[in-house]
Each structure stands twice: as C-alpha cells, then as structure tokens.
Amino acid sequence: MKKYNVCIVGGGSTYTLGFLKSFARMQEEFPLNKLVLFDIDEKRQEPIGKFGDILFAEKMPGLDFSYTTDAKEAYQDMDFIFMQMRAGGLEMRAKDEHIPLSMGMIGQETCGAGGMSYGLRSCVEMIKAIHEIRKYSPNAWILNYTNPAAIVAEALRREFPDDQKILNICDQPENVVRSCSRLLGCEWEDLDPVYFGLNHFGWFTHMYNKTTGEDLLPKIKELIKKNGFLPQDAEQRDQSWLDTYGMVQTIMNDFPDYLPNTYDQYYLYPEYKASHLNPDFTRADEVMAGREKRVFKECNEIISEGKLGKKLENISDAHAEMMIKVAEAIAFNKNNRHILIVENNGAIANMQDDAMVEVVCELGINGPRPMRVGNIPQFYLGLLVNQVSCEKLIVDAYYEKSYNKALQAFTLNRLVNDAKKARPLLDALIEANKGMWPELR
Ligand code: G6P
Numbered sequence: 001m002k003k004y005n006v007c008i009v010g011g012g013s014t015y016t017l018g019f020l021k022s023f024a025r026m027q028e029e030f031p032l033n034k035l036v037l038f039d040i041d042e043k044r045q046e047p048i049g050k051f052g053d054i055l056f057a058e059k060m061p062g063l064d065f066s067y068t069t070d071a072k073e074a075y076q077d078m079d080f081i082f083m084q085m086r087a088g089g090l091e092m093r094a095k096d097e098h099i100p101l102s103m104g105m106i107g108q109e110t111c112g113a114g115g116m117s118y119g120l121r122s123c124v125e126m127i128k129a130i131h132e133i134r135k136y137s138p139n140a141w142i143l144n145y146t147n148p149a150a151i152v153a154e155a156l157r158r159e160f161p162d163d164q165k166i167l168n169i170c171d172q173p174e175n176v177v178r179s180c181s182r183l184l185g186c187e188w189e190d191l192d193p194v195y196f197g198l199n200h201f202g203w204f205t206h207m208y209n210k211t212t213g214e215d216l217l218p219k220i221k222e223l224i225k226k227n228g229f230l231p232q233d234a235e236q237r238d239q240s241w242l243d244t245y246g247m248v249q250t251i252m253n254d255f256p257d258y259l260p261n262t263y264d265q266y267y268l269y270p271e272y273k274a275s276h277l278n279p280d281f282t283r284a285d286e287v288m289a290g291r292e293k294r295v296f297k298e299c300n301e302i303i304s305e306g307k308l309g310k311k312l313e314n315i316s317d318a319h320a321e322m323m324i325k326v327a328e329a330i331a332f333n334k335n336n337r338h339i340l341i342v343e344n345n346g347a348i349a350n351m352q353d354d355a356m357v358e359v360v361c362e363l364g365i366n367g368p369r370p371m372r373v374g375n376i377p378q379f380y381l382g383l384l385v386n387q388v389s390c391e392k393l394i395v396d397a398y399y400e401k402s403y404n405k406a407l408q409a410f411t412l413n414r415l416v417n418d419a420k421k422a423r424p425l426l427d428a429l430i431e432a433n434k435g436m437w438p439e440l441r
C-alpha cells in the first residue's frame with residue numbers, strides 16, 4: 001500500500017501535538033512514509049519536534065520524521081501539505097482583538113475588524129508560501145485551515161484559479177456536529193448534516209440520522225432549549241468557549257429556523273458581545289496564559305523524561321483527526337462527506353457564483369463535489385451577501401493596495417457598520433500591522 005509524504009506548515013503551533021498523536025493513532029487508516037514539520041520560528045518548533053522524535057520512536061519506528069526551518073527541505077516531494085500558519089503570531093492576534101475592543105467594537109480572531117486585520121496579513125504570507133510550495137511539490141494536495149479561512153480562501157481562489165488541489169477547511173461545523181452527538185447521546189459519525197454559509201458564518205438546516213434518515217434537528221432544538229449547548233470536549237475547554245457554545249441557545253430562541261454555527265453570535269449580537277468581552281484580557285491572552293503554556297510545559301516534561309508516559313492522553317486531537325480524515329478521503333477516494341469551503345457555483349442558488357461558501361461536499365481523489373442547498377431565505381441571504389462583500393473587498397484591498405476598498409470593507413462589516421468608526425479603526429490597524437500588510441494608498 002502507498003504511504004504518504006506529509007508536511008505541516010506551522011509546526012510550532014499548539015495544535016501540532018494533536019496532529020502528531022493522531023498520525024500515530026491513525027497509521028492504519030492513513031499510512032505515512034515521511035512527516036516533516038516546517039516553521040519559520042525555530043524556537044517554538046523545536047520542543048514539538050523533539051516530542052515527535054520520542055512519540056514516533058515508540059509508536060511508528062519506521063517513519064521518516066523531521067522538523068526544519070528550510071522551505072525546500074520541507075516542501076520537496078510532498079503528497080499532502082497541512083497549512084496552519086498564524087501570520088504575526090499570537091501577539092498580533094492579541095492586537096487584532098484588543099484594538100477594536102478598545103474602540104467599542106468586537107475584537108475577534110476571524111470576525112469583524114480583527115478578522116480583516118488578520119486577513120490582510122494572511123493574504124501576504126499564504127500567497128507567498130503557496131508559490132514556494134508549488135516550486136517543489138506541484139502536485140501536492142494543500143489542505144488549508146489557516147485563518148481567517150474565508151478571506152484566505154477568497155485570496156487563493158483569485159491567486160491560483162487553475163489550481164485544483166488547494167482545499168480550504170474549518171473544523172467548527174464538525175465541532176458543532178460533534179456537540180450535537182453529545183447532546184443526543186449518539187456517535188457523531190452517525191449524523192449526516194446539511195449546512196450552508198460562509199466560513200464562521202453558517203447554519204445547519206438538517207441533521208439526519210445516517211441510518212434511519214430521521215431529521216434530528218427538531219429534537220436537537222428541544223434539547224438545546226432545555227439543557228443549553230456544550231462542546232463535545234467541554235471538560236477540556238476554557239470558560240470563554242463554554243460561553244460561546246452557550247450563546248447557541250440564545251440564537252435559537254431568537255431565530256429558531258436552523259442550528260447556528262457558534263460564530264454567528266458575533267454577527268447577530270455585535271453590541272451585546274462587544275460589551276461583554278474584556279478589552280484587557282481577550283481570547284488571545286487566555287490562549288497564551290493557558291493552552292500555550294500547557295503545551296510547551298508538557299513537551300518539555302516528556303523531553304526531559306525521554307518517554308511519553310500517560311501525558312499523551314491529555315492532548316486533544318479532534319481537530320487533527322478531522323483533517324487527517326480529509327486527507328484520507330482524498331488519498332483513498334472515499335467520497336466521504338465533509339463540510340468544506342468551495343466556490344459557490346450554484347450550491348447556494350441565490351448567492352453569487354464566485355462566493356467562497358461553506359457547504360457539505362463529497363470528497364474524493366478528484367476533490368470536493370459540493371451538495372446543492374438551493375435558495376436560502378431572505379434573512380440569511382441578506383446577512384451572507386453583506387459578509388461575502390466585505391470579504392471580497394478586503395481581498396480587493398490586498399490586490400489593489402487600496403485604502404478605499406479597506407474602508408468600504410470595514411464600513412460594510414456588521415461588527416463595525418459606521419464609517420465614522422471604521423476610519424479610525426482602520427488607521428489604528430494599519431499602524432499595528434506595519435510591515436505585515438501591503439501598504440494601502
Ligand atoms: C475553532 C475555529 C478555528 C479557530 C479556533 C480558535 O476551532 O474553527 O478557526 O482558530 O477555533 O480557537 P482558540 O482556542 O485558539 O481560540
């Protein structure tokens with residue numbers, strides 16, 4: 001059986017441990033020949049690389065595993081490239097969150113002004129990286145979940161229009177499906193969802209039982225009304241994530257048609273959310289104080305002991321499992337269903353063809369085949385057309401280096417919504433992103 005060569009771009013990410021663990025656990029389903037971690041930050045990547053050395057010596061002794069800061073070494077002869085870079089690091093994530101909040105608007109990693117700020121940085125770095133990758137591995141599948149995935153997907157669609165092997169994915173829709181399985185007391189693989197939207201802005205219209213075909217959405221609604229909503233892995237989550245899932249109940253009280261993606265809270269309650277977030281301690285601060293410290297501490301302990309021990313069990317890997325299953329679906333032409341970000345082309349019938357939308361797709365060796373959802377109701381259409389316009393304008397701003405387009409995007413965004421607020425916010429973010437954004441004129 002063929003074994004695959006895989007590279008993870010952003011090897012120093014706190015998510016990488018979950019990937020290493022999952023690659024070992026899933027070695028039968030997705031056999032690896034070679035695994036390379038790549039990061040430009042040698043210091044961050046090194047402890048994770050050393051953890052990998054110990055893990056694979058124990059669990060997959062035949063694997064050719066390495067970590068590097070050299071692009072050529074990383075990208076050569078790859079079958080799959082998993083991309084999880086964070087342009088500007090967590091320090092810039094903190095600024096994306098703090099600056100808008102300090103001006104009374106939501107500061108968030110991917111939504112609103114923070115997302116647009118991050119989006120421009122990611123356009124710069126992702127486009128550069130993929131040109132580099134294509135020099136060394138013209139045929140590798142690029143599985144991209146670099147954020148903000150909506151803006152990145154739009155930029156890649158324009159930069160690489162003929163490249164059929166770039167796939168944009170986010171784990172949040174599947175996380176919501178997994179959470180439903182917790183609520184229902186079933187396996188998440190038994191659920192067959194129907195979903196539409198943009199990345200981090202969508203809804204489930206149905207949640208079928210895969211075997212019987214029964215639509216479980218009415219039951220899910222009832223259970224959420226009664227019991228609230230928790231992530232599947234609630235015991236491992238910080239309070240802010242529990243609050244986020246908790247908002248699903250509020251959303252469903254106001255808009256009972258469908259089950260929302262958790263990110264919808266920002267678009268539906270921008271003022272309420274902004275007033276309930278702490279501008280001095282945002283999610284980025286929580287991640288730096290919590291997960292980041294924990295991950296590197298665990299790595300260092302394992303390195304100094306020279307063995308894994310029980311610690312491996314604590315590493316959460318749902319996200320990695322999903323991404324590896326996506327690679328598996330392609331490698332073995334499984335035509336499994338995944339929720340993916342693809343060019344619309346009629347999937348959502350009353351939305352423009354060239355929008356990058358998030359829908360259920362069948363995924364195999366020839367890429368994703370989106371499943372049509374038909375016309376969506378006016379309320380949802382209105383929200384999505386507004387947001388997709390905003391995402392497209394930010395990518396216009398990137399290509400045209402246009403201050404005006406950026407100002408339009410900021411003004412249009414529901415989380416900003418007023419040109420008098422948009423301009424000073426944009427100016428503050430230009431200052432904060434010096435050297436990382438194109439120079440807007
Ligand atoms: C979800 C989203 C990702 C996002 C992540 C942030 O998984 O789908 O796009 O990056 O949450 O999580 P964090 O724990 O870093 O706030």
Ligand code: MN
Pocket residue numbers: 149169170171172200
């Ligand atoms: Mn996501």
